[in-house]
Amino acid sequence: xxxxxxxxxxxxxxxxxxxxxxxxxxxxxxxxxxxxxxxxxxxxxxxxxxxxxxxxxxxxxxxxxxxxxxxxxxxxxxxxxxxxxxxxxxxxxxxxxxxxxxxxxxxxxxxxxxxxxxxxx
Numbered sequence: 275x276x277x278x279x280x281x282x283x284x285x286x287x288x289x290x291x292x293x294x295x296x297x298x299x300x301x302x303x304x305x306x307x308x309x310x311x312x313x314x315x316x317x318x319x320x321x322x323x324x325x326x327x328x329x330x331x332x333x334x335x336x337x338x339x340x341x342x343x344x345x346x347x348x349x350x351x352x353x354x355x356x357x358x359x360x361x362x363x364x365x366x367x368x369x370x371x372x373x374x375x376x377x378x379x380x381x382x383x384x385x386x387x388x389x390x391x392x393x394x395x
Contacts, residue, residue, distance in 0.1 A: 313384045318394065321376045322357050323348035347372070347388060349380060360388040369393060 325346040331339045344362040351358065360382055362368075367390040372378060381389040 314389060315382055315384075317349055317351060317358060317360075317380045317382055319349040319351035319358075319378065319380075321347065321372060321374050321378055322350045323359075324372070324374060326362070344368070344372075347378075347380065347391065349378065359386075361386055362388045362391070365389075366391060 323346075324344055325348070326344040333339065344366075346359050347362050348357045348359045360380055366388045369390070369392045372391055372393060377394045379392045379394055381391075383389055
């Protein structure tokens with residue numbers, strides 16, 4: 275191999291290293307695409323219906339307490355409006371005990387899941 279061929283080979287190798295070296299950081303710097311969170315909103319209104327299972331619990335004195343394990347919460351925002359229902363699951367944060375007639379604020383995901391339920395005055 276003559277001197278001219280070695281210089282060309284080195285130049286090609288250097289060009290390859292620089293091109294690959296520049297390309298790798300640009301791929302690494304690009305964040306992976308993550309689907310955006312479904313938009314949420316806060317709904318305020320009166321609880322008109324709670325659907326779910328009843329659970330009877332006895333305390334240490336033998337007294338029975340009945341609790342509702344919510345699956346769905348229906349809220350009426352304004353008189354004359356149609357009531358809106360929200361799915362409730364174990365991930366929903368519920369502050370206090372919510373009963374029919376209570377006024378609540380419900381943080382709702384874009385797909386209709388209640389993220390949190392809080393009683394208001």
